Amino acid sequence: MKYTLIINNFYDNVREQLLKLGHFLSENNLKRDDGYAIVFHKYSAENIQALDSITELMPVFHVRYVYSNQYVPEICLDYLTTQDNGSSLYLFIGDIWGNELCARLSVRLKGLCITDITSLCRKSNLFLAKKKICSGHILGSFELTGEPCLVSINKSYDEAASPSHSESVEVSYDRTALSTGYELQFTPVVKEESFTDSPCILVCGLGLSNKEHVLAVENCADEINLPVAGSRPCVMNAWLPVDRLIGVSGTILKNNLAILLGVSGAPAFYTGVEKCKHIISINTDKDAPITKKSDLAICGDCTEIFTKFSKLVKEEYQHNE
Template sequence: MKRFHVVLNAFSDDIEKQISEICGLTEYLLEDVKKGNTFIVGDGKMDEDDKHRLAEMAPTKSVIFVILKNLHTEMILDCLMETMCFGDVYLFGSSSFGQEMAIRLGKRSDGSSATGCQWAALSESIVYVKKQVYSNHMMATFCMENSPFCISAARGLEGAMPKAGKSEKEIKTIDKTKDQYPANLTNTIFEEKKPSGGLQTASFVLVGGRGVKNKAGADALARAAEGIHAEFGASRPVVMNAWAAMDKLIGVSGSMIHPKVCITAGVSGAAALYAGIEKSGFIIAINRDENAPIMRKADVVIVDDCQEVLRALQICMEKERADETQAD
């Protein structure tokens, strides 16, 4: 009988994301996973309330807290190995922690591991996984050969969170804080990633093209970007007309961006600009000219005046925001 275990890292504050990723991996999870454990690794700073809150989110009935002095993979591996049975499946989030754990656990237990998976089918007999290969050009399906099966999720997977169960959680705690830790890493200094802001890291970008017509048009678009909480960028004709600053330039001589969503406004879609936005998750093109090349390279197109559409979009989003605040 297969047991499905979930391993979560409470040293990181994104447990919900980890669970969502793991749920995104497999639709069977909600049913079958109950048979196994959720391991939550964290430090001694977790109090009973924290633990209770985390246990409630866990997708299994049985929750095991592993308390460590610091995030040390060796200690976690030891702990997982101790409780392991033949046929077990271990599921991890997409972080480098999840990836490392999946690979090491698979190797150490003579099982198999798969990393960065988009999908996993966990039947009683065979385990299949799907993952992107060849720089995201192809989706590969693999059959996993040996038990136990250790699988980490792909970045950005999103699955429905398990509903809070009615049944009581069974909570256990394993305290590893008193153990001897191998000391191969010392003097560790942590620096938090500064939200660098700007176009390179923005998840939502509005790019203005020649269709903004003049400085006033570009300024209006920049304000619209602010209104919809998007970063503002511009095509080469716009910056070379000094309608926007040079550091707003998107494309081969400026920023190559990869936001989740990119709206282009009055952009024709010249090769030099498109190369800069090609990696966007979702492209929305607004242009008066329905024959502009950009209209065939976007996910969604709107044939209309870009200023008018964006003004309307800003109003629509402001209203939505107000509703949400009220609901809170």
């Protein structure tokens, strides 16, 4: 069975990537001679010898070094989409760039994708992958039927203790993955003050129904300097950025006051707010689990009620100035 490793050499952790991948291949009985590696790198022809140290750590027999003048996901995806070596499996390290390429390439190749796995084996016509779920408390098994399969390996996977330097490697070079044809724009990231530092925080849930309602609530919250976060359904629907996720897989709040809009109060979410000193929930469902866990529960249209609330707070601010 052919497989391909996708390696990013634009960051300083390429050695770590290779050691983790090498250990994973050994532990999961993937043969070295069946493996290919595509390494995206930034070294010019004059500095190409810098890749020798990577070649020494390569856990597969075939490696292709692909030059690009800068790392842009679209460049890598365009290149990988055109490279069909018959691989049934593509492997990435499960960091930010690896998980992104894994998911996006699976769509382009019409394959199957799973991220952050801890083990993988082939059984007749399917792959069996295992990964930790429910905040790492459960080890889940997933059957992947169909090819190609694209998987990322959990970034905390152990590195190989002693990589081999003696085995030969077949090396080729390619300079086709360039950023020509792309109009690239880079926007500097402005670091925001952490919402965990605010005495009060607003948390949006699925009950807000759509992104427009979330935006309206955000605008009201901004007028009274109230940070906004969201439950998992809110974030997964792209109504708010993923870095504002509250719950066991996101941020655990300890603010003085949390105002919850349209949140049902599932256990995984409640873990993220239970340490707040006070909780106010606004929900149309009087029987929602969060109702009994709130210091104050209001039954009604959360958008309408919060809009009126923010207006009153704003008027109070202005009165006290």
